Amino acid sequence: MAGLGLAINARTLINRSNAQLWVLASLVVLIWFAFTLVDPNFANSVFVTYPLLRDAATFTVVGLAQMTALSIGHMNLAVGRMAAVAAMVAGISFQFFGASLLVGALLGIAAAALLGVLTGVIIVVSNVNSFIVTLAMDFLLVGFVALVYTRLTTAAAFTVKPDGMKYLGRASLADICAGPVCGPRFMPMLLIPALVIVGYMIWIYRRSRFGRELIAIGNSMRASAAAAIPTRRRVIQAHALSAALAGAAGIMVVISNGAATAAIGSEFMIPSFLGPLLGGTSLLGGAVSVIGTIFGTLLTFVLRSGLTTHGVGLEALNISLGVLLLLVLSVQSFSRIRGQMRMAKARMVRVRASAAGSRR
Amino acid sequence: MTHRTRRITRLLGAIAAGTLLFAGCSANSASSGSASPEPASAEESAEGTSGDDTSAADSSAGSAGDVMPLSEIKVALVNGGPHPYYASWPDAAAQAKKDFGLADVTFDDTSEWDQTKQNALLDSLAARGYNAFAVFGVSPADINSTFEHLRDEGFAVGSVTSCPAGDKDSAYFCLSTDVEQAAYEATKALIDTLGGEGSIVHVTGLLVDSNTQRRIEGVEKAVAESNGKIKLVQHISDIDNDLQTAEKAVTDLLVSRGSEVDGIVGTSTVSAEGAIAAVKKANLPIKIMAIDDTEPILDGIRDGSVAGTMVQNPWGQAYVGAYVVAKLQSGQCTINEDGIYVDSGSFLVGKDNVDTFDAKRIEKSKSLIDDFNNKYLTCKG
């Protein structure tokens, strides 16, 4: 019977319309209120809401990085480590070259994007699953990043802060005033870069031809190739974009932490999938939701922060995140299996296509 | 497509408007959390802070003169992550709560050796009403910004077990072992048991920990004093998080260079335990000087497989640390020298005093409390 309840939920959640976004948004608000009712401490703006929104801002960008890879039916398991590389490059430029915040951030993002290009090229050239390639890339970068930190520092962190970094990491919208009225204090300044990125991603996937082509590739590589989309180049570009976003998230962590360390990004993997998947992005490619990723990430972090404020241990936190991911996956695949007839047909075409491709 | 975009934009707009309505915007002249509708500022009436950055003005200055009883202080003892060193901290927390009449003393070791997580944990403890913190910072290189953040919000914070890297300490005080001296003495003791000659290996903890750097210096100093009679084969670092890794790393070394090693000095608990286990399995005649007083180490001393151990004072660090941050937070006392360093003591333990050293250590903790009361703090009344 539980399956039936899930099934009913599945229809509302998976139907990729605005209804799903409303459900998700209301869930975020409801859960927030529920936690506040149980424990008024949860409404604490300085120690709960502010860090919650700051993390959510960062992880929305992480989610968007994963969403970009998912949009072409790929995955990027190296999101965390690409963020670490960006953080490292930025940290080095601050520490040794006295770079300004903006220059360091751009250098870091560029370094990550280069790694993304490399990943994309390997995927295209080797024909190996993206998750194996990005996993191998992750392994390589783990060692590389740790090595650089131990070589260049004694304390395994780059701690030099360029002008404005400390401010950006701690300031809130209360510093932005229109006459006598200022923004709320619980909204971190880091929301602004996150919203700029969100706006850019909405533009890409809604308005640009590039975004439409990525979605088309996610739906069917073969049909896209037939429609004269340069699929190989787009795959490489998608991975570069994914990596650049991961890098931006890494820089955001540096700003909120106040230092670049090798540990940055090690916790990115699960949230990077939870955000987009909760928001309605398909694991199989071809369907994305930028706004959904925001609310998916918010939901994850409201849950996480609610549980920690309750003093719930790590074990319960991990278990609930894992179970949440499993639930989302089951719901998604239920809806997919519902439309199996249609999908099966499409798959047959694609299998034949890839069989033909591998014979070539 | 366009239609959908518009709907989404509307959705976003609605939500943004809703949040703003719900939260209320802050007034331009607002200071501190009192502008927000949430009951956040309840715990924020604390003594003044000496923060030096932009948000210092926002903090709860002005209440500097207020004195509250210790029964209103909730102390959080936060370490870097799970580690056997902290086995006695829950007991120290309970004892401090009872002895000093504090509202609560909690011990939390869920930082997972990750500074981001530790910062989040500290925030969540603050949200739960804890207002005095004794912290072992995960990343000593940037822990000062965490300390400043806590002080800006009006909390007393002390650095325990490890001090921030560099010369600056943004916490009110640092209470830890003089690790360089302890490592130096332990190495000296090992060199003595070796008869003043041979090759030794140093196994130790995380390189990120500033303690590790100081320990390496201590060991090297002792080796240098032997005038070349003692050869330092290598430092093995970053093996203090789990026993398996530590044991494997030492085994790897013994596999290739076991025959040339005469002694091992361990300056972090887990790495020392790993060395003991690895040497036992390899069945080599290697002398070990360990650190701390976990069961495997004390058992090793009793059965002779471990030459000695440099015992630190974790219980005292927690107990005394909790006392001092509580006193500071209550406004009853102020620190004389901001960021002062205090040695929590270390004791060389061998077969002769393995069952008696604890009494000496408890004595040391008591004298530490006296030292704070008489020398490092200025208290009212």
Next chain:
Amino acid sequence: MNSRRIRLPIHEATLILVIVIAYLVLNGTSSGTLLSEAAFIGLLGYLSLSIVIGFSQLTVLAVGQLNLAVGPMGGTVCAVAAVLMAKYQLPVPIALIILIVLAVALGAVNGLLVNLTELNSFIITLATMTVFVGVQYGLVGTSTVSSYSAALKGFGSTNIGGVPLVFLGVLLFAGALSVFYRKTRLGRRSLATGANSQGAFLLGIVNKRSVLVAHTLSGLCVGVAALLVMTSASGINRSVGGDWLLLSFAAPIIGGIALSGGRAPVLGTLLAATLLRLIDVARSTYALDPSWVNFVIGGVVLVTVALSELRRRTADRRVRIG
């Protein structure tokens, strides 16, 4: 199909050659210490574990699946066994049987979930991994559970002339696994479907039976690895299994598995694990930073992956020529 017969020995002969050279070089720099009995015990004891960890990924990779949860699964079953023995005074054999059965069951759960959702095994095992991490933490918390049979803990170093008994056991296990893939109908069929479903796998179409078998087998390997940990570790804590993931992929990939599935190079995995073990020893011999190991292994894996298409093409050409 002929290509397998031609190519496999070449790959494995190369591995053996590299291992022998590496060993000789290491032995040279360590002035012969590497040949001592103590060194053998240290070398082979951990090697046993590495090999079985490699198998736990090999069994799933062979049919085009993967299992991110190997480490936390191993850690969880170790924690269960340790808690049962230390807290509930359960006799050692019973606890160990529970450990193996539980590991197999957890593997089967992974397989069932993959079949049920028809999704990529990566994302499913990412979710179960997170759950297992939580369970392991919940069981042992931040402490090390060690108050159980000392005889069990010492069993790992029981040896005959420097060769640990557990290593002989692992060789037997490897033999059994090899026989399973070569001689039994179930094993051969699993591999065949793994090979044929290459394209289908990418799209989430999987042969349900071979998926279930593969994940269950992976669970069994995790169980054996956990057993090895129980016989050598001086206690069980939350970090058991934490460092298995890289090793589990590196051994089969370097061992020569076709990444799209369809082959199970048991011997290759065993040899690759040996090579990886020597990298560990080399690191400590030359006092290199520990992150070098990850960097080198990650690099070798990435290059192997990047070149796999090239190798596949060469293999295809050979088939055509032959």
